[in-house]
Amino acid sequence: MARKMLQFTRLEKEMPAKRAAEDRKGDFQEIYGGFTEDGAGDQASRCEQCGIPFCQIHCPLQNNIPDWLMLTASGRLEEAYAVSSATNNMPEICGRICPQDRLCEGSCVLEQSRHGSVSIGGVEKHITDTAWENGWVKPVKPVTERSETVGIIGGGPGGMAAAEQLRGMGFQVTLYDRYDRIGGLLVYGIPGFKLEKDVVARRVKLLADAGVTLKTDFEVGRDATLAELRAKHDAVLIATGVYKARGLTVPGAGLPGVHRALDYLTASNKVDLGDTVPEYEDGTLNAKGKNVVVVGGGDTAMDCLRTAIRQGATSVKCLYRRNQANMPGSQREVANAMEEGVDFVWLSAPEAVLGDDKATAVRAVRMRLGVADATGRQVPQVIEGSEFTEPADLVIAALGFEPEDLPTLFGEPKLPITRWGTVQVDPVTKMSDMDGVFAAGDIVRGASLVVWAVRDGRDAAEGILRYLDAKASQSETSAQTAEPASKLAAELAQVS
Numbered sequence: 173m174a175r176k177m178l179q180f181t182r183l184e185k186e187m188p189a190k191r192a193a194e195d196r197k198g199d200f201q202e203i204y205g206g207f208t209e210d211g212a213g214d215q216a217s218r219c220e221q222c223g224i225p226f227c228q229i230h231c232p233l234q235n236n237i238p239d240w241l242m243l244t245a246s247g248r249l250e251e252a253y254a255v256s257s258a259t260n261n262m263p264e265i266c267g268r269i270c271p272q273d274r275l276c277e278g279s280c281v282l283e284q285s286r287h288g289s290v291s292i293g294g295v296e297k298h299i300t301d302t303a304w305e306n307g308w309v310k311p312v313k314p315v316t317e318r319s320e321t322v323g324i325i326g327g328g329p330g331g332m333a334a335a336e337q338l339r340g341m342g343f344q345v346t347l348y349d350r351y352d353r354i355g356g357l358l359v360y361g362i363p364g365f366k367l368e369k370d371v372v373a374r375r376v377k378l379l380a381d382a383g384v385t386l387k388t389d390f391e392v393g394r395d396a397t398l399a400e401l402r403a404k405h406d407a408v409l410i411a412t413g414v415y416k417a418r419g420l421t422v423p424g425a426g427l428p429g430v431h432r433a434l435d436y437l438t439a440s441n442k443v444d445l446g447d448t449v450p451e452y453e454d455g456t457l458n459a460k461g462k463n464v465v466v467v468g469g470g471d472t473a474m475d476c477l478r479t480a481i482r483q484g485a486t487s488v489k490c491l492y493r494r495n496q497a498n499m500p501g502s503q504r505e506v507a508n509a510m511e512e513g514v515d516f517v518w519l520s521a522p523e524a525v526l527g528d529d530k531a532t533a534v535r536a537v538r539m540r541l542g543v544a545d546a547t548g549r550q551v552p553q554v555i556e557g558s559e560f561t562e563p564a565d566l567v568i569a570a571l572g573f574e575p576e577d578l579p580t581l582f583g584e585p586k587l588p589i590t591r592w593g594t595v596q597v598d599p600v601t602k603m604s605d606m607d608g609v610f611a612a613g614d615i616v617r618g619a620s621l622v623v624w625a626v627r628d629g630r631d632a633a634e635g636i637l638r639y640l641d642a643k644a645s646q647s648e649t650s651a652q653t654a655e656p657a658s659k660l661a662a663e664l665a666q667v668s
């Protein structure tokens with residue numbers, strides 16, 4: 173059905189239906205449903221079709237949002253999918269987990285004028301889920317095959333996006349990952365209630381169907397050095413993400429019962445995938461029947477809190493040293509966590525983990541926000557004499573991630589890194605100072621977002637294409653200049 177645009181005057185913003193907290197907190201399935209075809213068309217028709225689309229400018233992929241909204245409103249979903257997938261290798265994943273309030277939807281003119289933004293993420297998810305249902309999503313098919321090979325280290329969204337782009341350009345691509353499954357944090361970090369695992373698995377299968385070689389359980393540093401991979405491939409892309417967790421540094425942080433967020437989430441995700449995880453079975457990484465305290469205020473902390481609720485914890489508390497308005501995590505996820513029963517203890521910081529042979533409680537102190545520092549954020553300050561104790565059998569530190577020491581890990585001291593430990597690359601080509609070695613995603617930016625990893629992966633693929641094209645034309649030129657010389661040598665040999 174064709175609809176007129178600019179229907180925001182008539183239609184309110186609606187989000188895809190959300191399951192009630194009581195229903196959803198007993199399982200790991202996604203909490204948001206999808207739009208119906210009519211619902212998506214109606215919501216898409218609210219778009220103002222701005223001359224300067226701020227949504228597009230603020231989408232890291234510069235998705236052509238107004239066009240695919242217009243096509244959706246006209247019922248032309250296959251064309252909407254073609255436009256949407258032209259700039260994004262996983263639109264249905266971004267539609268589900270991008271923090272739209274900080275990106276496209278937050279910049280929508282309708283949001284700024286208080287009409288409520290177009291539900292861009294929900295429509296994006298609808299378009300591509302419909303495309304999957306109708307068989308419109310196909311593996312990339314190169315127009316011509318090329319002989320050059322590219323090795324990609326890391327099968328997260330950055331590596332996956334680069335693999336698909338490079339395969340489409342005709343290169344022979346191998347994706348190496350140290351885990352047993354491809355997907356990176358899409359599989360082992362982000363819980364199923366935000367992103368169900370089969371949504372990622374069908375993207376991985378698409379890569380295999382396109383001819384990308386997937387090598388799991390292959391750790392660079394253990395199974396090969398970077399130099400060995402570089403010698404094997406015409407170019408190498410590092411997309412290894414950031415995995416060194418910042419831990420708690422308070423007394424008692426070493427007690428049994430204190431764990432790092434990603435260990436906890438990985439165990440839970442593996443269980444969700446049907447794996448047997450001994451640390452979950454024996455209760456070490458299982459919140460069932462426990463008082464859980466999560467320290468931190470980002471998206472990882474929200475995921476731990478909501479996982480603990482689903483595992484059947486007795487109580488789930490979040491200690492965060494700033495207030496709600498100053499949290500780094502998405503407000504949408506905070507609201508979801510509150511609905512599910514998480515108790516937020518704002519303006520509080522741990523001083524010690526208490527217990528004799530295992531954690532039994534966290535001693536914390538109240539904070540207030542002082543003057544802003546050079547970054548503009550108010551600095552939390554301790555309120556003297558405000559100590560309090562929270563019972564805790566399971567304490568989870570969700571304090572962020574840093575890059576691992578890649579030069580040591582990869583046996584490559586020449587790999588250029590920044591003072592933050594991220595890989596240093598040219599911002600446009602994504603190539604490092606090592607010839608033919610590129611990098612993309614969190615390992616370049618530090619902990620970031622899926623949509624930025626996809627963008628980097630696509631940019632790196634372009635950089636690799638230019639690099640390999642230049643190499644190919646160089647060897648063509650030297651072959652042409654070498655030809656007359658060898659012809660002359662052959663003629664001389666005949667004469668003599």
Ligand SMILES: Cc1cc2nc3c(=O)[nH]c(=O)nc-3n(C[C@H](O)[C@H](O)[C@H](O)COP(=O)(O)OP(=O)(O)OC[C@H]3O[C@@H](n4cnc5c(N)ncnc54)[C@H](O)[C@@H]3O)c2cc1C
Nearest residue numbers: 326328329330350356357392412413613614620621622625
């Ligand atoms: C708990 C959690 C929740 C998040 N929620 C969101 C969200 O809701 N929305 C959002 O946009 N972003 C979210 N993020 C951030 C997002 O997941 C990352 O920004 C994104 O996955 C980065 O992609 P990447 O490809 O750079 O790295 P990763 O996804 O980390 O993938 C890197 C891959 O490299 C592999 N690898 C590492 N070292 C080696 C090696 N030596 N050899 C071989 N393989 C190696 C790893 O096994 C991994 O598979 C979340 C992150 C976490 C931790």
Ligand code: SF4
Nearest residue numbers: 231266270275276293
């Ligand atoms: S990729 Fe993310 S930021 Fe871009 S349009 Fe989709 S949801 Fe919005």
